[in-house]
Amino acid sequence: xxxxxxxxxxxxxxxxxxxxxxxxxxxxxxxxxxxxxxxxxxxxxxxxxxxxxxxxxxxxxxxxxxxxxxxxxxxxxxxxxxxxxxxxxxxxxxxxxxxxxxxxxxxxxxxxxxxxxxxxxxxxxxxxxxxxxxxxxxxxxxxxxxxxxxxxxxxxxxxxxxxxxxxxxxxxxxxxxxxxxxxxxxxxxxxxxxxxxxxxxxxxxxxxxxxxxxxxxxxxxxxxxxxxxxxxxxxxxxxxxxxxxxxxxxxxxxxxxxxxxxxxxxxxxxxxxxxxxxxxxxxxxxxxxxxxxxxxxxxxxxxxxxxxxxxxxxxxxxxxxxxxxxxxxxxxxxxxxxxxxxxxxxxxxxxxxxxxxxxxxxxxxxxxxxxxxxxxxxxxxxxxxxxxxxxxxxxxxxxxxxx
Amino acid sequence: xxxxxxxxxxxxxxxxxxxxxxxxxxxxxxxxxxxxxxxxxxxxxxxxxxxxxxxxxxxxxxxxxxxxxxxxxxxxxxxxxxxxxxxxxxxxxxxxxxxxxxxxxxxxxxxxxxxxxxxxxxxxxxxxxxxxxxxxxxxxxxxxxxxxxxxxxxxxxxxxxxxxxxxxxxxxxxxxxxxxxxxxxxxxxxxxxxxxxxxxxxxxxxxxxxxxxxxxxxxxxxxxxxxxxxxxxxxxxxxxxxxxxxxxxxxxxxxxxxxxxxxxxxxxxxxxxxxxxxxxxxxxxxxxxxxxxxxxxxxxxxxxxxxxxxxxxxxxxxxxxxxxxxxxxxxxxxxxxxxxxxxxxxxxxxxxxxxxxxxxxxxxxxxxxxxxxxxxxxxxxxxxxxxxxxxxxxxxxxxxxxx
Numbered sequence: 001x002x003x004x005x006x007x008x009x010x011x012x013x014x015x016x017x018x019x020x021x022x023x024x025x026x027x028x029x030x031x032x033x034x035x036x037x038x039x040x041x042x043x044x045x046x047x048x049x050x051x052x053x054x055x056x057x058x059x060x061x062x063x064x065x066x067x068x069x070x071x072x073x074x075x076x077x078x079x080x081x082x083x084x085x086x087x088x089x090x091x092x093x094x095x096x097x098x099x100x101x102x103x104x105x106x107x108x109x110x111x112x113x114x115x116x117x118x119x120x121x122x123x124x125x126x127x128x129x130x131x132x133x134x135x136x137x138x139x140x141x142x143x144x145x146x147x148x149x150x151x152x153x154x155x156x157x158x159x160x161x162x163x164x165x166x167x168x169x170x171x172x173x174x175x176x177x178x179x180x181x182x183x184x185x186x187x188x189x190x191x192x193x194x195x196x197x198x199x200x201x202x203x204x205x206x207x208x209x210x211x212x213x214x215x216x217x218x219x220x221x222x223x224x225x226x227x228x229x230x231x232x233x234x235x236x237x238x239x240x241x242x243x244x245x246x247x248x249x250x251x252x253x254x255x256x257x258x259x260x261x262x263x264x265x266x267x268x269x270x271x272x273x274x275x276x277x278x279x280x281x282x283x284x285x286x287x288x289x290x291x292x293x294x295x296x297x298x299x300x301x302x303x304x305x306x307x308x309x310x311x312x313x314x315x316x317x318x319x320x321x322x323x324x325x326x327x328x329x330x331x332x333x334x335x336x337x338x339x340x341x342x343x344x345x346x347x348x349x350x351x352x353x354x355x356x357x358x359x360x361x362x363x364x365x366x367x368x369x370x371x372x373x374x375x376x377x378x379x380x381x382x383x384x385x386x387x388x389x390x391x392x393x394x395x396x397x398x399x400x401x402x403x
Numbered sequence: 404x405x406x407x408x409x410x411x412x413x414x415x416x417x418x419x420x421x422x423x424x425x426x427x428x429x430x431x432x433x434x435x436x437x438x439x440x441x442x443x444x445x446x447x448x449x450x451x452x453x454x455x456x457x458x459x460x461x462x463x464x465x466x467x468x469x470x471x472x473x474x475x476x477x478x479x480x481x482x483x484x485x486x487x488x489x490x491x492x493x494x495x496x497x498x499x500x501x502x503x504x505x506x507x508x509x510x511x512x513x514x515x516x517x518x519x520x521x522x523x524x525x526x527x528x529x530x531x532x533x534x535x536x537x538x539x540x541x542x543x544x545x546x547x548x549x550x551x552x553x554x555x556x557x558x559x560x561x562x563x564x565x566x567x568x569x570x571x572x573x574x575x576x577x578x579x580x581x582x583x584x585x586x587x588x589x590x591x592x593x594x595x596x597x598x599x600x601x602x603x604x605x606x607x608x609x610x611x612x613x614x615x616x617x618x619x620x621x622x623x624x625x626x627x628x629x630x631x632x633x634x635x636x637x638x639x640x641x642x643x644x645x646x647x648x649x650x651x652x653x654x655x656x657x658x659x660x661x662x663x664x665x666x667x668x669x670x671x672x673x674x675x676x677x678x679x680x681x682x683x684x685x686x687x688x689x690x691x692x693x694x695x696x697x698x699x700x701x702x703x704x705x706x707x708x709x710x711x712x713x714x715x716x717x718x719x720x721x722x723x724x725x726x727x728x729x730x731x732x733x734x735x736x737x738x739x740x741x742x743x744x745x746x747x748x749x750x751x752x753x754x755x756x757x758x759x760x761x762x763x764x765x766x767x768x769x770x771x772x773x774x775x776x777x778x779x780x781x782x783x784x785x786x787x788x789x790x791x792x793x794x795x796x797x798x799x800x801x802x803x804x805x806x
Contacts, residue, residue, distance in 0.1 A: 085749075227704065228722060315487070319631060320631070332457060348524070391802075398704070
């Protein structure tokens with residue numbers, strides 16, 4: 001497997017077996033806002049995970065149904081409008097979008113997945129969507145991953161793509177290409193905003209599903225920009241089988257690499273963010289405890305503002321750990337807090353190390369490591385989570401620009 | 404019971420039976436930073452609740468021990484330094500402060516409570532504290548509640564006091580006076596930052612305790628500025644018995660009135676806040692569910708920024724409710740969302756009501772009401788919680804002014 005690359009704006013072709021179209025239906029003022037991807041096979045497999053929000057919209061409800069087969073043939077993504085809390089009419093609109101898109105690419109509506117994000121509580125502009133989708137039958141399906149990632153952006157500042165190559169069982173290579181969007185209302189729980197992975201590897205749906213879920217659990221589910229969970233989170237993996245078979249371990253590792261790359265891009269591009277904040281917790285009773293403590297630190301507004309101000313305020317990290325008061329096996333006397341590679345608690349850095357500490361805090365990536373030292377802690381009692389600092393710009397984006 | 408008053412800066416005398424001294428030990432650049440209150444009785448009773456933080460400091464540990472008797476004789480409060488995460492030396496320092504303060508007012512150290520807030524991870528400046536406390540024996544104990552509230556402020560913009568009169572069983576009146584501080588690192592859990600209530604009512608410790616805990620549960624425990632829980636939260640009630648007896652119901656109502664007044668002052672003075680945000684949830688399965696949903700709304704940064712921007716974005720309220728995904732008996736179809744007195748979901752206001760809605764959102768107090776409509780919901784399935792908007796100033800206070 002090659003290390004992931006972040007080609008930003010250079011074209012990133014989809015793997016063999018996929019065709020895509022990105023176009024402008026007029027949902028936003030300029031630029032593409034709808035895309036449709038077709039999985040031409042020869043052996044389509046799919047997996048998808050979704051938000052657990054009680055207010056999940058029709059897109060999530062319908063995709064959950066259509067994903068159950070494990071052999072979805074394509075995805076349609078609508079930007080700028082989440083189609084959430086829109087009642088029965090919203091469900092009817094979503095069904096119609098699925099049907100028209102399915103017609104255009106000659107698959108059954110039940111073989112297509114749908115994802116939407118954007119404003120909550122407004123109906124799709126159906127006239128614009130109908131006109132756009134009905135024109136797709138004659139359109140050229142040659143969009144690359146960057147075009148797709150761009151078409152689904154909302155307040156993202158750049159399209160997010162990632163790509164790795166993975167060795168097949170026959171000694172050749174298959175590709176995994178991923179796209180993602182989302183920079184606010186982000187604390188995914190079982191899924192992220194919208195992410196789609198494509199691979200030409202030949203893989204059974206069950207294997208694809210378990211590899212994808214394992215990768216999501218280590219990456220998108222360890223991401224939080226602002227503790228708010230979207231009503232629309234959707235992560236999808238599609239395999240065409242146009243390439244050779246890939247082993248399950250290799251596939252999971254490739255998925256993890258792509259998802260981790262996208263997760264870090266999402267965190268770094270969090271609304272108003274100036275820094276990527278990574279929190280690593282070790283020495284916990286189990287992974288669940290490590291994740292709980294790591295999230296408490298990552299989501300603390302006082303830790304996030306300290307990171308923004310480059311203030312090595314380890315007292316706020318201690319405070320955030322202290323919030324997990326049901327974890328009574330955490331003993332403050334055994335806890336270690338490290339900023340970058342410098343221990344700040346219990347061994348507070350001396351004057352000689354303050355310059356190094358300032359340097360660590362001023363970097364564009366800040367890592368806080370905590371060893372809980374829980375007695376009898378499990379070997380897997382660790383977790384790494386990804387977020388960002390909290391800035392005035394987050395307030396501006398979400399307070400001043402009314403929706 | 405008279406309605407609570409907020410005398411801001413006019414003197415608020417302590418009830419009969421209490422004496423207090425506020426003075427400057429030099430912990431901050433100017434102004435008082437230490438106070439000592441003595442309960443002269445004749446029948447002292449006390450109750451206290453504390454933070455559940457795992458990193459609770461020596462002040463909380465010692466006060467928890469000394470509060471167990473229900474007959475504490477006084478309180479010493481130290482500002483500017485939390486004395487938290489300071490190890491065994493911090494515990495020894497706290498014991499010494501208790502002993503010297505107890506000596507000065509001629510009570511046993513075990514009869515005194517102690518509370519501190521401020522920077523975490525630094526030792527008390529013991530030389531300054533020793534000099535100050537040893538000088539107390541000859542000092543005049545005539546401080547009022549405003550002087551005490553002022554001495555314990557950190558980033559508070561004004562001292563917070565509240566006062567009610569309550570009818571005694573003999574037909575006379577007793578007083579309840581309260582003080583509070585704290586505007587950041589506030590999501591109290593079993594207690595708030597620092598609050599002290601004084602009453603001259605004659606009351607058994609057990610009755611005082613149950614009345615106080617009931618009041619705290621409805622007020623301080625329904626407060627959140629920023630989801631961060633302090634390591635030092637302490638709320639104390641002291642009764643001197645210098646007045647006549649008060650019935651338990653009357654006492655609880657008086658405590659609730661004072662605590663609610665202080666809670667609203669704390670929320671409105673939340674770091675950087677420009678508005679008081681109140682969230683009322685009704686129609687829940689039980690009070691716990693109502694509180695969970697209310698806190699999810701109150702703590703959502705996207706709801707808080709929308710309130711700051713005067714944006715009636717009920718979609719973000721729906722999102723926040725949706726985060727409570729373990730509450731599977733909440734059916735989005737039965738939920739009602741109201742801003743001020745205008746329903747926004749499912750009946751979104753028409754053009755004619757938009758002006759009124761804008762007026763509601765621009766007010767200095769914004770109330771969001773949600774009826775969950777849970778089938779078979781209990782009569783007590785409601786909860787009201789108090790917080791504030793999220794502003795650039797919160798970021799400035801916590802990012803720019805390093806500690």
